[in-house]
Amino acid sequence: MKLFDTMSREVRELHPSDGKTFRFYACGPTVYGPAHIGNFRTFVLQDVFRRTLELSGIDTMHVRNFTDVDDKTIRDSQAAGKTLTDFTDHWRDRFRKDCERLQLLQPHIEPSAVEHIPHQIAMIEELVEKGHAYRSDDGSVYYKVSSFDGYGRLSRLDQRELREGASGAVADDEYEKDSVADFALWKGRREEDGENYWDSPWGEGRPGWHLECSAMCREYLGENFDLHSGGVDLVFPHHENEIAQSEACTGTCMADHWFHLTHLLVDGGKMSKSAGNFYTLDQLIEAGFSPAELRYVLISAHYRQPLNFVARDNDGNESFPALAAAKQALQRIAKFDAALLNRLQSDAEQGWVTDLTGLSRFREVTDLGAFADAFAGLQDDLNTPDALGRIFSAIKSIKPDGLSPDEAAKERLGLRFVLVALGLELPDLDAAADIEVPAEIAALAEQRYAAKQEKNWEEADRLRDEIGAAGWEIKDSKEGYEVCPKN
Numbered sequence: 082m083k084l085f086d087t088m089s090r091e092v093r094e095l096h097p098s099d100g101k102t103f104r105f106y107a108c109g110p111t112v113y114g115p116a117h118i119g120n121f122r123t124f125v126l127q128d129v130f131r132r133t134l135e136l137s138g139i140d141t142m143h144v145r146n147f148t149d150v151d152d153k154t155i156r157d158s159q160a161a162g163k164t165l166t167d168f169t170d171h172w173r174d175r176f177r178k179d180c181e182r183l184q185l186l187q188p189h190i191e192p193s194a195v196e197h198i199p200h201q202i203a204m205i206e207e208l209v210e211k212g213h214a215y216r217s218d219d220g221s222v223y224y225k226v227s228s229f230d231g232y233g234r235l236s237r238l239d240q241r242e243l244r245e246g247a248s249g250a251v252a253d254d255e256y257e258k259d260s261v262a263d264f265a266l267w268k269g270r271r272e273e274d275g276e277n278y279w280d281s282p283w284g285e286g287r288p289g290w291h292l293e294c295s296a297m298c299r300e301y302l303g304e305n306f307d308l309h310s311g312g313v314d315l316v317f318p319h320h321e322n323e324i325a326q327s328e329a330c331t332g333t334c335m336a337d338h339w340f341h342l343t344h345l346l347v348d349g350g351k352m353s354k355s356a357g358n359f360y361t362l363d364q365l366i367e368a369g370f371s372p373a374e375l376r377y378v379l380i381s382a383h384y385r386q387p388l389n390f391v392a393r394d395n396d397g398n399e400s401f402p403a404l405a406a407a408k409q410a411l412q413r414i415a416k417f418d419a420a421l422l423n424r425l426q427s428d429a430e431q432g433w434v435t436d437l438t439g440l441s442r443f444r445e446v447t448d449l450g451a452f453a454d455a456f457a458g459l460q461d462d463l464n465t466p467d468a469l470g471r472i473f474s475a476i477k478s479i480k481p482d483g484l485s486p487d488e489a490a491k492e493r494l495g496l497r498f499v500l501v502a503l504g505l506e507l508p509d510l511d512a513a514a515d516i517e518v519p520a521e522i523a524a525l526a527e528q529r530y531a532a533k534q535e536k537n538w539e540e541a542d543r544l545r546d547e548i549g550a551a552g553w554e555i556k557d558s559k560e561g562y563e564v565c566p567k568n
């Protein structure tokens with residue numbers, strides 16, 4: 082498998098450096114609220130990445146942390162009147178539930194920052210000893226950026242920027258590139274942190290965010306591992322700082338490959354609560370869409386391209402055209418899958434092929450039939466839109482009715498293989514979609530819709546009853562309505 086590497090700015094082949102297991106780290110969620118669909122763009126594509134590696138025959142070790150102590154978790158737990166633990170536990174559970182619904186494979190290890198404070202303190206001691214960190218008057222410890230030669234390599238800060246910027250020290254976890262500065266490894270206890278402080282050789286306080294990941298990477302993946310990953314916003318300062326901390330401690334290259342995912346935009350802009358364009362999985366389910374449909378949308382663009390999620394039409398009304406298209410696309414694949422299944426002799430049916438977590442069984446499959454190209458697209462810099470396009474080309478080229486049971490079994494295995502790589506669950510076939518609605522019922526339904534648009538509720542209700550009396554039922558949705566036979 083090949084993937085673009087942010088450090089070298091090249092697409093490079095991936096190999097486990099120990100010859101056995103590909104070890105990678107993904108910066109996990111900050112558990113101070115629900116994860117939004119932008120966060121899930123990153124986590125879903127990291128999941129497709131892992132699935133592709135495993136289906137290529139490479140074992141993985143996937144570590145993803147929970148950031149459960151930082152400026153934001155402390156601030157918001159206090160605003161909620163909860164202890165940091167109660168507060169972050171709640172959002173951790175919610176995150177796990179969303180991940181499950183989105184078919185994300187569980188990482189092999191999910192460490193949390195709060196549980197690794199001794200590891201972080203040990204690392205700071207090492208950095209102080211080696212002359213890379215210093216204690217300030219307020220009991221904080223800062224990383225001395227000028228002490229590390231490679232600083233700026235990942236984000237390509239040039240030396241001039243560094244010289245001009247690297248003055249003073251910044252205590253905040255998050256800051257912009259134009260304020261390159263010594264950053265906090267340990268923050269001396271401040272009143273606003275409340276009960277959230279720990280003992281250390283420099284007095285009471287708490288760790289800085291950047292250090293948490295360095296300590297957890299080292300603990301679970303060692304001094305050098307295969308790949309590190311996160312959204313593109315983490316290149317600077319977070320990952321730049323992780324490299325500086327880890328490599329100054331160990332003297333070895335931290336990660337051999339850096340995998341960064343471009344952001345999801347909503348209606349062309351950054352997603353934020355204040356702009357009212359912040360979407361969670363729950364909200365989209367409420368609007369009538371499934372987790373698989375969201376997953377389909379999130380993988381529909383290449384990870385190095387921005388993905389614009391349209392959420393409003395020209396009149397400013399909420400509307401999700403990409404999700405509606407994903408619903409149809411998944412129905413089409415499901416119909417094709419059912420047509421292949423139809424051709425199989427019952428004893429040739431392989432029940433396990435629908436299990437999205439059953440990757441090891443699929444590793445034994447060698448012939449993907451017409452779907453081989455789709456998987457090759459994933460192995461080539463994780464080209465998910467290409468893989469989706471090739472699924473539909475294959476579907477177009479195959480006529481299930483003309484296949485022998487063996488041929489149908491082979492194509493179905495190929496299709497299911499690629500769906501497992503993408504983590505896409507097929508919907509139950511929409512029975513209503515195949516049932517012809519009589520013209521007179523369709524006409525009544527149209528009249529009712531028009532009455533509703535005119536807010537003529539009485540007439541709309543009367544028409545609903547008339548349609549009901551004829552054995553049909555109307556289901557209203559955001560897009561309009563659907564007519565189905567009454568159960």
Ligand code: AMP
Pocket residue numbers: 108109110111112118119120121122123148310311312313314315342343344345346352
């Ligand atoms: P956070 O919970 O803010 O620490 O972020 C968790 C992950 O989501 C990180 O890898 C971020 O880089 C990533 N992320 C944040 N916002 C977006 C976005 N709009 N699109 C894609 N990824 C994002």
Ligand code: ZN
Pocket residue numbers: 107108109294319
């Ligand atoms: Zn991190």
